[in-house]
Amino acid sequence: MEQKLHIPEGVRDIYPTECKKKIVLQESLLEVIRRYGYQDIETPDFEYLDVFRKEARKGSSRELYKFFDRNGDCLVLRPDITPSVARATAMLSSLEEFPVRLCYSGNTYSNTYKYHEHLKENTQVGTELIGIDSEEADAELLAMSVDLLKKTELIDFSITVGHADFINSLLKASKLRGEIREEIEVLLRGRNYFGLDEILSTIDIDPSVKRVFHKLPELSGNIDILNEAEKYAIDDRARKAISRLQKVYEVLSVYGFEKYITFDLGIYGEHPYYSGIVFHAHTFKTKNAIIRGGRYDHLLGKFGKAAPAAGFSVMIDDLLNALDKQQIPIETPSTNIIVYSKELLKTALYFATKLRSKGKHIEMFKISGSYTKEDYIAYGKRTHAMSLLYMNDENIVSLTDLKTEKESLIDISDKISLI
Numbered sequence: 001m002e003q004k005l006h007i008p009e010g011v012r013d014i015y016p017t018e019c020k021k022k023i024v025l026q027e028s029l030l031e032v033i034r035r036y037g038y039q040d041i042e043t044p045d046f047e048y049l050d051v052f053r054k055e056a057r058k059g060s061s062r063e064l065y066k067f068f069d070r071n072g073d074c075l076v077l078r079p080d081i082t083p084s085v086a087r088a089t090a091m092l093s094s095l096e097e098f099p100v101r102l103c104y105s106g107n108t109y110s111n112t113y114k115y116h117e118h119l120k121e122n123t124q125v126g127t128e129l130i131g132i133d134s135e136e137a138d139a140e141l142l143a144m145s146v147d148l149l150k151k152t153e154l155i156d157f158s159i160t161v162g163h164a165d166f167i168n169s170l171l172k173a174s175k176l177r178g179e180i181r182e183e184i185e186v187l188l189r190g191r192n193y194f195g196l197d198e199i200l201s202t203i204d205i206d207p208s209v210k211r212v213f214h215k216l217p218e219l220s221g222n223i224d225i226l227n228e229a230e231k232y233a234i235d236d237r238a239r240k241a242i243s244r245l246q247k248v249y250e251v252l253s254v255y256g257f258e259k260y261i262t263f264d265l266g267i268y269g270e271h272p273y274y275s276g277i278v279f280h281a282h283t284f285k286t287k288n289a290i291i292r293g294g295r296y297d298h299l300l301g302k303f304g305k306a307a308p309a310a311g312f313s314v315m316i317d318d319l320l321n322a323l324d325k326q327q328i329p330i331e332t333p334s335t336n337i338i339v340y341s342k343e344l345l346k347t348a349l350y351f352a353t354k355l356r357s358k359g360k361h362i363e364m365f366k367i368s369g370s371y372t373k374e375d376y377i378a379y380g381k382r383t384h385a386m387s388l389l390y391m392n393d394e395n396i397v398s399l400t401d402l403k404t405e406k407e408s409l410i411d412i413s414d415k416i417s418l419i
Helices: 016-034 082-089 136-150 164-174 180-188 193-200 207-218 224-230 236-255 318-326 341-358 373-382
Strands: 046-048 066-068 074-077 100-109 121-130 156-163 263-266 275-281 289-295 311-316 335-340 361-366 388-389 396-401 407-411
Touching: 016 100, 016 121, 016 136, 016 318, 066 121, 082 100, 082 121, 082 311, 121 136, 121 318, 136 156, 136 236, 136 289, 136 311, 164 180, 164 207, 164 236, 164 311, 180 193, 180 373, 193 207, 224 236, 236 263, 236 275, 311 318, 318 341, 335 341, 335 373, 341 361, 341 388, 373 388, 373 396
Parallel strands: 156 263, 335 361, 335 388
Antiparallel strands: 046 074, 066 074, 100 121, 121 311, 156 275, 275 289, 289 311, 388 396, 396 407
């Protein structure tokens, strides 16, 4: 059998320089989320297939990575973390008394054909606010999204907000069923209005409903667009959706974050479980959303404990790509290098231990006869180390600042100066 030592399509290795940035970014975002009172939760990377039943995910079951346990039960690598958190939260007795605020960091897996610029393994940092159905809760998630993106120092970004019920009212009024309705939902989620117009031209539905479908691409803009959208609300459900967005905007104005918000009544949300506000964040130099979220008031009921809920996920890989293209640095801990002769092992370990106890990152090398000090300095520069301490003399050592290339000689007996 041929050995396959390369990686499958749609996944990638992340090497140290980028990996450090990714870890620092994830932790900095989680720290912002925790300031809002959210607590960490971990759920398994794989679950029973039933957790991701049709109403809890998009796409067909062929887009899931499936395998079987020893009992013959079908398991899947999670394509989405929210259903996993909903399942876990449904078991909490405290949910009956107070809302639950949860945050997480983890990977999702999607077995799709779209692997070009769409990884099959993606890292997410996310939040779930469970037990509150209010405009204040919706605004909290949007405000937190703004805070997260401000933390990254992105040059520019915007968060687009819609409401699933505005489109749900259209779908109900259209009285479409089966494959036609599913096809229209897919087109709406993909914002494929050309495809939508083509299908609408072939089916017989109420002309007033069809008119609103055709109008969807134009119902986007600032807060004023909600007044325009009211003219196209075909029932009370749609009017309540618009009213909810207006109230959420009022709360966001108290946060002072309204300038980051735009509205789009054509947003349907990428997941079937969305039932209220839906939103996504974009920045320039990347076409993919860097945050996706929404309200899903009916999902927990599928796991035996009905409760309102909303949340969002930060798409870490897409965010890293945007930061890189916008040339926004991510500050990571720098390594310091100690190079020592075998005679000075004890002294070198003394310095390394003391420096590590102070939080410094220390990498050690014993001098090899085939390498010069310049070779170690060149290595330090390649790996973005901060300094190099070269110890091959019992009395004098050299300390090189690898950023400025400035070298200084230090009396090794003066240990305090090195610590």
